[in-house]
Amino acid sequence: MNIKNNVKGLIKKLPGISNLVQKNEILENQLNEVKHQCVLNGRKAIEYRLKFKTLNNEKINVIFVCHRPAVWESLHSVYDVLNQDEDFNVSIVAIPNKKELPDLGLNHEEYESEGAEEFWKEYGCINGYDYEKREWFDLKKLNPDYVFFQQPYNITRCEEYKSWNVAQYAKICYVPYAYDFIGNGVLEETTPKDFMCDISFYFTQNNIDDHMVRDILKKYLIDDVKTVVTGFPRYDNLEQYKESFAKGWDFAEEGNYRVMWTPRWCTNEGNCNFFQYKDNIVKYALKHKDVSLLFRPHPQAFLNWNRTGEFPKKEADAYQKIYAEADNMSIDAEKSYFNTIFNSDCLISDTSSFIADYFTTGKPIIYCHKVDTFNELSKKMSEGFYWVHNWEELKKVLDDLKNGKDVLKERRLQLLQELFGRKQNAGETIKEIIKQDVRG
Template sequence: MLATLLEAANYIHKEKNNDEVIYNQLLLNSKEFLHGIKKVISENQKDTANHKVFNQIKICEKKVVELLIQNKVDRIHELTGELREDIKDLIVIFEKEISVTYHIVFFAELGQKWDAMQSVYEAFNKRIDCEVSVVLTPIFRSIENEEGKIETDVIYEDYLTPLGIKNIPYEDYDLSKEQPDMAFISNPYESVTLPQFWPENIAKYTKLVYLPYYTEMIINDVTIQANCKLPVAKCAWRIISQSEKAKSMHEKYSVMKGKNVLVTGLPKWDGMFDSVIPSNESNEEWKRKLIGKKVFLWNSHYNINSQTSTFLEYGRHIINLFSTKEDIALIWRPHPMMGTIFKLYLPEYASYWEECKGTVENSRNMILDTNISYDMAFEYSDALISDYSSIIAQYLFTQKPILVLQKGNGAVADSEEVVQTICLEQAYSHLDIERFIKNIKNDIDPNLSQRVRIIDEDLPYADGKIGERICNLLLSEFQNSF
């Protein structure tokens, strides 16, 4: 408004004699602007250091009133020049005296997904012009049993306080009252959270920003649905994207055609540039079971009915391989929802799941990793064996060997488009897994240069500063939106 006032003052000082109607209208508009500015500042006096700004507004108002009744040309020219300088002074005083605070909220749920928000939270939290809140929300899965009753498994764990992050229980936060300037989510699925945290309901009260919790590798029907067809794709003010290639998916398939997509890289990558093992995570058992051995990190997914998971095909074989060998060790990091899925949706495999867990937990050289952060697993391991998962992209930054578990031929279908190259070692059989383990034991790693190339070509924005970049860009766009 002040910039517009100055523009008007410049115009009336130069152009008064050209159009008297516009001249008078601009003066009347200026009077309304000054009154509006004064009113807003009066209602927010806690944000003002002193009353200089009010005094300067009065000076400007007095000049405008005088100009509206003045008919002497020389005096008008003099007054319009003075008004222009008075508004310039008002802008200077305003910038010094008025403090603007942006209210930012992060809706955090599953602890293993906090890395999608962490560096963005830290960037906003460092700024003196931002007031940041973190609201801890539940995540759950539900199913109707044979008796017609709803069974629900809820995960609601305060993992933030041990990290030194103050948080608000979801019951104590009323979005309709708080109405923050920006709200961040990393969960796009409305079926697994409460209605007040559905993207479309959050977007009613604030500018919603979606931070993806995973790195996309393939564009197909499943990923198009998850990225472009859910309500968040339409109602988010901004969607953070890992690359131009990933943004193209929104341009083709989203109702917004990519207009709300901001390419910055994913903040979850930042953790790989500042990986520190949390001091609160005990690692005595890890040292006892892992030190002195070649250590493999195994990442398994729960979606056993798709290409995503090979848990049924290879799970018991992998565990048996490590059970019989003392010179290698295993860190098993199952998907955090794995137990819930088997309990509610796949009870026929629940005993298999429990058997595998029990074997690992009772072994002398295997760890069941349920830590919030994967930092310790990345630090201790010498190589990764993984289902199709975005953890592969994270692990690339360690420059350690990676084996991708496949079932079927693992080929990319004609209808699929590669977002992040998967030119890593592949396993299509038990023998392929055994061969990979043997190579790592013998320090054989022929694919290091390929992995470095993937980082350079497919993860170009990974520089450890993505959270800071997102913070600055969003605040700039927020300010410009007014």
């Protein structure tokens, strides 16, 4: 049980509070029932509209609501195949995300861009938010039939863009923004009920993933969401990255051993190793000039650690300054990362879906273990990881790999073939499913 649930439990035990909490939960459930009924009524209207469009050979309008460039690859191939098909009109609406503020969390209406407007500018995106007027673009003006959100978190979006409002005039489709890598309750966090009950399609990555998602839906008593095994769109076009240029490695000397480090961004789950290794990893790189270290923090990492008080801004700035001043170290600020990982030599990480992306390169992974949070898929994959529990073990593995000793290479490549060897085109499959849905 996490801290949040513990606090809720304590509050409920306070005198007189339990009745108020119970009444509030009843009101929330009633409100959610009303919202969902509006969604169901909206779906019926959408079905009639799609039938009418089919009879009149009208194009289908698909909207991608995007806020985070770093996870665009999860939808990129879906966008491409739909945009190239004459049966569809496709648009991107770029929006900011709620900024987590000290003392307020996400309980406010302050929004901050993650570079979405600039990143999707080349796609001819519509800017969804006017920062001066503090006004939102009305999605309904685009007459959408299907809407893809990058992430399932209603709490980070304004009221007009929350799933229960959008689902009343468009079918919501969802592709997970990350490989479903983590078990032990984390899947529930990445599939929140208030979003899942409003979507029409959830596109799963494989049979195991599909089974896990169906179990979540069953737990939530949701029986009107279609899950379809399509593969993961992020892995549709991996070949293009193998010989690609990686701007993130501009600082690296030719011939250096290229190490990426991607620690988990939150500590409340008990599996983040950033604070355990942050100083030793820096010292190692400064001492070994034949190593190039690229630190890629999660977009929310420093914001979160500042909010929790674990890494105040002044300390974080000083830490980042070390990277800026070193000639063989850098912090990766690129929006996308597949060309970066294919141009690296190894990865240091803890429990993160980023490991699954890196696994597709076939290169060695040093996994920093704290607690077991693997699901059935990642547990199989982890047979190809170098497991370490402290700095001494990490240093030894890193020294071995740097010197060409990679004893897990054969097993890792075998697992790569087993788990990712089958050729897929998830984007094309998703397009065909939408076409079938349009035809009824």
